[in-house]
Amino acid sequence: MSPIANYTTTVTAKKSIKEIEDMLVAHGARQILMDYDHQGKPVGLAFIVATAFGVMPFRIPANIGKVKAVLTKQRVRVEVSEELAARVAWRILKDWVRAQMAILEAEMVSIDQVFLPYMQMAEGGKTLYEVMVGYRFQLPGGRG
DSSP: OOOTTTTTTOOOOHHHHHHHHHHHHHHEEEEEEEEEEEEEEEEEEEEEEEETEEEEEEEOOHHHHHHHHHHTTTTTSSSHHHHHHHHHHHHHHHHHHHHHHHHHHSSSSSSHHHTTGGBBBBBTTEEEHHHHHHTTTTOOTOEE
């Protein structure tokens, strides 16, 4: 099994975050907000973009802890630092956002369609994905 993407990156998390922000702004993001952990490290970002259905908020997590666990399990280094995990997580997110922007630019999808799982709901600030997990992927009120 090959190690996860970008496991050797030397690009800082800050640079990857800036690249993500630049792509989002270039594709209509009106506001971007960083989410930080209790140590002041960036762990996700939220943004607002205008869609055919109005202005919509989205929130994308970096899940640095999970990336660190995978890097540790894959034994890519003797010791996996938080900084390495953050660099890898944000670089993976940058690549993913770039891929989403490519299919958006090809007019294969709309921006709300691409980021739909990450749409921030009024229900406690959860994403649509998190809400649907709570409903075990069944529409509220049943399907019948």
